[in-house]
Amino acid sequence: AQSVTQPDIHITVSEGASLELRCNYSYGATPYLFWYVQSPGQGLQLLLKYFSGDTLVQGIKGFEAEFKRSQSSFNLRKPSVHWSDAAEYFCAVGAGNKLVFGAGTILRVKS
Amino acid sequence: DGGITQSPKYLFRKEGQNVTLSCEQNLNHDAMYWYRQDPGQGLRLIYYSQIVNDFQKGDIAEGYSVSREKKESFPLTVTSAQKNPTAFYLCAGGLAGEGTGELFFGEGSRLTVL
Numbered sequence: 001a002q003s004v005t006q007p008d009i010h011i012t013v014s015e016g017a018s019l020e021l022r023c024n025y026s027y028g029a030t031p032y033l034f035w036y037v038q039s040p041g042q043g044l045q046l047l048l049k050y051f052s053g054d055t056l057v058q059g060i061k062g063f064e065a066e067f068k069r070s071q072s073s074f075n076l077r078k079p080s081v082h083w084s085d086a087a088e089y090f091c092a093v094g095a096g097n098k099l100v101f102g103a104g105t106i107l108r109v110k111s
Numbered sequence: 112d113g114g115i116t117q118s119p120k121y122l123f124r125k126e127g128q129n130v131t132l133s134c135e136q137n138l139n140h141d142a143m144y145w146y147r148q149d150p151g152q153g154l155r156l157i158y159y160s161q162i163v164n165d166f167q168k169g170d171i172a173e174g175y176s177v178s179r180e181k182k183e184s185f186p187l188t189v190t191s192a193q194k195n196p197t198a199f200y201l202c203a204g205g206l207a208g209e210g211t212g213e214l215f216f217g218e219g220s221r222l223t224v225l
Contacts, residue, residue, distance in 0.1 A: 009151065034213065043115070043201060043216035044154075090153060097142065097161060098169070099214055103153040 002027045002095035004102035012108040013081050021076040021105050023091030032094030033074040035065055037087050038104075044090065050074065061085070083109045114138065117202050117217035124189075124196075125225055132187045132220045134202035142206060143185035144214065147171060148199040157200075160185055189222060197224045 003026045013019050025031055032051050036044040048059025055067040065076045074091060086109045091102045118133045136143065142161050146154040156169030160179040174193025179185055189196045199221050203214040 004153075006153075036216075041219070041221070043218045044203075044214075045216075046213060049213055098144065098156055098159055099154075100156075101146075101154040103151055 002093055002100045004091050004093050004100055006089075006091055006102035006105050008105045009103070010106045010108065012110060015083050015109050015111050016080050019076075019078045019081045019085070019107070021089050021091075021107070023074045023076065023102060024072050025074060025091070025093045026072065027093050027095060031074075033065075033067060034092040034094070034099065035059065035063070035074075035076050036090045036092065036101075037061075038090065039087050047076070047089075081107075081109055083111060085109055115202055115204050115215055115217035117200075117220050120218065120220060122220060122222050123225055124222065127191045129188055129190050130196075130222065132189070132200055132202075132222070134185045134187065134217060135183055136185075136204045136215075137183065138204055138215060139182070140204035140206065140215070141182070142204065143179070144203045144205070145169075145175075145177065145185070145187045146201045146203065148201055148219075154201065157187065196222055198222060 005024045034049045035047040038044045047063050048057050050057045050067045057065050063078050088104045088106050090104045092099045116135045124130045144159040145157040155171050157175050158177040160166035176188045201219045202217045205214040
């Protein structure tokens with residue numbers, strides 16, 4: 001069965017520091033991979049997606065993610081975090097005609 | 112504005128009552144989805160629909176029902192059979208078919224059972 005694991009429930013980084021959020025997936029075929037962000041009490045906004053091609057994907061708000069097939073990973077990165085990046089981040093894999101989500105990682109930014 | 116509109120944003124109900132959450136879209140999406148979100152559990156799929164008058168159960172369909180009489184509308188009913196209905200509910204729309212996946216989400220409805 002398809003699944004997504006986000007090993008870190010909470011991450012705290014200092015403003016201006018770099019960020020990496022981890023995501024591992026389990027899917028038999030070529031995966032379609034996504035990162036979404038959610039502010040408290042809001043819906044989810046798409047940050048970036050990987051369908052095929054270049055394994056380094058650029059997204060909105062300065063985020064990028066790298067697909068590594070050998071490691072079944074799709075980690076999200078940002079070189080310099082801003083206080084407004086504090087939110088919950090979800091990794092997801094497209095499984096047929098639906099999305100399977102990880103449990104999420106809550107990002108806290110300290111000044 | 113275009114998008115996915117959910118209502119109400121907050122809803123309170125007594126135990127034993129059914130409640131219906133509204134989801135409307137004007138993005139012309141064939142597919143619509145209902146997810147339930149609980150802290151630390153991510154999003155779990157309740158029901159989805161790829162086309163009008165057709166829908167499929169997701170991973171946690173028990174105690175819920177849906178209808179898809181119009182392309183624009185996909186209401187979710189939380190019935191009294193749902194044992195733990197207090198949660199944040201998210202509706203989404205997207206393209207139908209294999210290999211799709213980019214979903215557009217509403218702002219959610221928070222249901223509290225008193």
